[in-house]
Amino acid sequence: MGKMLVETHHLVKDYLKPTRLRVLHGIDLQIERGSFASLIGASGSGKSTLLHVLGALDRPTEGDVIFDNVNLEDLSDDELSDFRNLKVGFIFQFHYLLPEFSVLENVLIPDLIHTDRESPEVRKRATELLDYVGVGTILDKSAGNISGGEQQRTAIARALINQPQLILADEPTGNLDSVNSDKVLELLHKINRELGTTILLVTHDRSLADKTDRIIELKDGKVIGDHLLK
Amino acid sequence: MKFDLKLAARFLIAGKTQTGLIFIGIAVGVAVLVFLTFLISGLGVDIIDRTIGNSPHITISREDRPLDFAVRDFQGRPVITEDASRTTRETIDEWQFIINGLIGDERISAVVAVADGPGFIIRGDLEEAIVIRGMDLDGADGIYDISFRVVKGSPDLIAGTILIGTDLSEKIKAGIGDAVQIRLMGEDPESYLVGGIFDLGVQTLNQRWVLMNRERAAYLLGFENGVNVIEAQVLEVFQSQYIAAEWKRILPFFKISSWEEANRQLLIGLRSQVSSSYTIQFFVLLAVTLAVSSVLAISAIQRARQIGILKAIGIRTKRIGRIFLLQGAVLGFTGSLFGSILGVALLYFFVSVSRTADGDPIVPVTVTVTGLAVIVLITTAAGTLAAYFPARHSAKLDPIEVIRNG
Numbered sequence: 001m002g003k004m005l006v007e008t009h010h011l012v013k014d015y016l017k018p019t020r021l022r023v024l025h026g027i028d029l030q031i032e033r034g035s036f037a038s039l040i041g042a043s044g045s046g047k048s049t050l051l052h053v054l055g056a057l058d059r060p061t062e063g064d065v066i067f068d069n070v071n072l073e074d075l076s077d078d079e080l081s082d083f084r085n086l087k088v089g090f091i092f093q094f095h096y097l098l099p100e101f102s103v104l105e106n107v108l109i110p111d112l113i114h115t116d117r118e119s120p121e122v123r124k125r126a127t128e129l130l131d132y133v134g135v136g137t138i139l140d141k142s143a144g145n146i147s148g149g150e151q152q153r154t155a156i157a158r159a160l161i162n163q164p165q166l167i168l169a170d171e172p173t174g175n176l177d178s179v180n181s182d183k184v185l186e187l188l189h190k191i192n193r194e195l196g197t198t199i200l201l202v203t204h205d206r207s208l209a210d211k212t213d214r215i216i217e218l219k220d221g222k223v224i225g226d227h228l229l230k
Numbered sequence: 231m232k233f234d235l236k237l238a239a240r241f242l243i244a245g246k247t248q249t250g251l252i253f254i255g256i257a258v259g260v261a262v263l264v265f266l267t268f269l270i271s272g273l274g275v276d277i278i279d280r281t282i283g284n285s286p287h288i289t290i291s292r293e294d295r296p297l298d299f300a301v302r303d304f305q306g307r308p309v310i311t312e313d314a315s316r317t318t319r320e321t322i323d324e325w326q327f328i329i330n331g332l333i334g335d336e337r338i339s340a341v342v343a344v345a346d347g348p349g350f351i352i353r354g355d356l357e358e359a360i361v362i363r364g365m366d367l368d369g370a371d372g373i374y375d376i377s378f379r380v381v382k383g384s385p386d387l388i389a390g391t392i393l394i395g396t397d398l399s400e401k402i403k404a405g406i407g408d409a410v411q412i413r414l415m416g417e418d419p420e421s422y423l424v425g426g427i428f429d430l431g432v433q434t435l436n437q438r439w440v441l442m443n444r445e446r447a448a449y450l451l452g453f454e455n456g457v458n459v460i461e462a463q464v465l466e467v468f469q470s471q472y473i474a475a476e477w478k479r480i481l482p483f484f485k486i487s488s489w490e491e492a493n494r495q496l497l498i499g500l501r502s503q504v505s506s507s508y509t510i511q512f513f514v515l516l517a518v519t520l521a522v523s524s525v526l527a528i529s530a531i532q533r534a535r536q537i538g539i540l541k542a543i544g545i546r547t548k549r550i551g552r553i554f555l556l557q558g559a560v561l562g563f564t565g566s567l568f569g570s571i572l573g574v575a576l577l578y579f580f581v582s583v584s585r586t587a588d589g590d591p592i593v594p595v596t597v598t599v600t601g602l603a604v605i606v607l608i609t610t611a612a613g614t615l616a617a618y619f620p621a622r623h624s625a626k627l628d629p630i631e632v633i634r635n636g
C-alpha cells in the first residue's frame with residue numbers, strides 16, 4: 001500500500017459546450033492517506049471540476065487519476081458507479097438528501113445500493129453514525145423536514161456509511177450559518193482524526209482552510225500554491 | 231431489485247396527487263375494458279349457444295347434402311322434391327365403427343347416428359311433409375337435449391311411437407296417444423302413436439321433424455338397420471372445422487361438414503364483434519399507456535435532483551431506468567387490479583338489473599380469472615412500456631448537472 005491515496009498525472013479537463021473551454025490545465029497532485037487537505041481558489045478556478053474528476057463523477061479529457069493504485073480510466077461506467085458507492089463519500093453544498101426517505105433511511109441508501117438488502121448490522125452502524133454526527137434523535141423524521149445543519153450532518157453520515165477511503169466535500173458549509181458551519185467543520189476534523197478518513201475540502205473561506213493540514217490553491221485551472229501547515 | 235422497487239414505491243407515494251389521479255385513470259379505463267370484454271364475449275357465447283348449442287357441429291354422410299330437399303306446394307298439397315343424388319339413399323354401413331372412433335376423440339363431446347329421410351305424416355285428411363329422424367335417445371339427448379325438450383308425453387323412443395314437434399302437433403291436430411300415419415313417397419302408410427311432443431326452439435324443426443326409434447326409421451326408410459348421417463358436437467365450437475378436416479383425412483369417402491361452413495354469415499358477425507372488442511381494448515390501452523407515460527415524464531423531471539444524487543453516490547445507470555419502469559409496472563398492476571374489481575362489480579350490477587321476464591340474465595356473462603389475469607398482465611406491460619421514455623430520459627441524466635445547479 002503506497003503512501004498516496006490519490007495521484008493525478010497532468011489532468012486536463014475541457015468543456016465543449018457552449019464553446020470549448022479548458023478548465024483544468026494539467027494538474028499534478030498527490031493526496032496522502034489520512035490527510036486533511038483543503039482546496040481554495042477564486043470562483044471559476046476549477047475547484048469543483050477537479051473534485052468531480054477525483055471522485056469519478058466525471059472523466060478527465062486528458063491525464064490520469066490513480067486512486068489506491070487503480071487508474072480510473074480503466075474502469076467501465078458501472079465500475080465507476082461502484083467506485084463512487086464504495087470508495088468515496090461526497091458532501092455537497094446543497095445537502096441532497098432524498099426527501100421521500102427518513103433520516104435513517106437516507107444514511108442506509110449507499111449500503112442498499114450495493115447490497116440490496118437491509119441488514120441489522122448496517123442499521124446499527126447507521127444509527128451510531130447519526131449519533132456520532134449529532135443527529136441521533138431525529139432518525140425517523142422525514143429528510144425533507146429538518147434544518148439545514150441537520151441535513152448536512154445526515155449527509156455526512158451518509159457519506160461515511162460505506163466506510164470510504166476518501167471524503168470529498170465541496171463547500172459543505174456554504175449554506176450554513178457560522179455556528180453550524182463551525183460544528184460541521186469540527187465534525188470533519190473528528191472524522192479525519194478518529195476514523196482516519198482522508199478528506200479533501202473545497203472552500204472559499206481562508207480561515208477554514210487554515211485549520212487543515214494542507215492548502216492547495218487553484219487559479220485558472222492550475223495549482224499555484226501547495227502549502228503543508230502541519 | 232428490492233431497493234429499486236422501494237425507490238419506485240416511495241417516488242409514487244411522494245407524488246400522491248399525480249399518482250392518485252393516474253391510478254384512478256387506469257382503474258376506470260381497465261374497468262371499462264373488463265366490462266366490455268366480458269360483455270361482448272358473453273354476447274358471443276350466447277349467440278353461439280343459441281345458434282348451434284343444440285345442433286350438430288360436425289355432420290358426416292355419404293350424400294352430398296343430406297338435408298337438402300325442398301318442400302313445394304303441389305295443387306294445394308305439400309310435395310317434397312328431391313334432387314337426383316338423394317334418390318340413391320346411400321347408407322353408412324360402417325357407422326358403428328365410425329361412431330366408436332368419434333367417441334374416442336376427446337375433442338368430441340356427443341355423437342349420434344341418424345336414419346334420416348323425407349316422408350309425409352297423415353292424420354285424418356290432414357297431410358304434412360316431414361323429415362323422419364331415427365336415432366337413439368341417448369345420442370339424441372347428447373346433441374338435441376330431447377328428453378329436456380319434450381313438453382308433453384314421454385321422450386322414450388319405443389318402436390311404434392313417435393315424437394313430433396309442437397308446431398306439427400297443432401297443424402295435424404294430433405296430441406299424446408293419438409294415432410297418425412307415416413308414408414314415404416310412393417309407398418303405403420304405416421301407423422304410429424304420438425308418444426311425446428317436443429319444442430326444439432326452432433320453428434322449422436318443430437314443424438318438420440318426426441323422431442322415432444333408429445331401427446324403426448331405418449326399416450321404414452329401407453336402410454336395413456343402417457344410418458345415413460352421423461352427427462357430432464365438439465367441446466370447442468371454433469375447432470370444429472379443423473376437427474372435421476382431420477376426420478375427412480381418415481374418412482376420405484365421406485362428406486364431412488362443420489357448422490362453420492354452414493354459418494358463414496354468423497361467423498363473420500361474431501368475428502366483427504370480437505374485432506370491435508379488440509379495437510376498444512386497443513384504444514383503452516393506448517389511453518392508459520399515454521397517460522402513464524406523461525405522468526412519469528413529469529415525475530422524471532420532478533425527481534431529477536434525487537436521480538442525480540443517487541447516481542452521484544453510486545447507483546448504476548440501468549437501475550435508474552429500472553426504477554421508472556417499475557413505477558410504470560406498479561401503476562399498471564395496481565391500477566388494473568383495482569379496475570378489474572371495479573369492472574367485475576359493474577358487470578354484476580349490469581347482470582342483476584338487466585333480466586328477462588323469467589329472471590334470467592339477458593346476457594349470460596361469465597367472468598374468468600384467466601381473462602382478468604390477462605387484462606392485468608397486459609395493462610402492467612403497457613404501464614411498463616409507457617415508462618420506457620421517462621426511464622431512458624432519467625437514466626441519461628448527468629449527476630453533475632444536478633449537483634452544480636442545486
Ligand SMILES: Nc1ncnc2c1ncn2[C@@H]1O[C@H](COP(=O)(O)OP(=O)(O)OP(=O)(O)O)[C@@H](O)[C@H]1O
Nearest residue numbers: 015017018021023042043044045046047048049050
Ligand atoms: N458543464 C459545464 N459546461 C461548461 N462550462 C462549465 C461546466 N461546468 C463548469 N464550467 C465552467 O468551468 C469553470 C470552472 O468551474 P468550477 O465549477 O469547477 O469552478 P469552482 O472553482 O468550483 O467555482 P465556484 O467557487 O464558483 O464553485 C467555470 O468557468 C465554469 O463556468
Ligand SMILES: [Mg+2]
Nearest residue numbers: 047048049170
Ligand atoms: Mg464549485
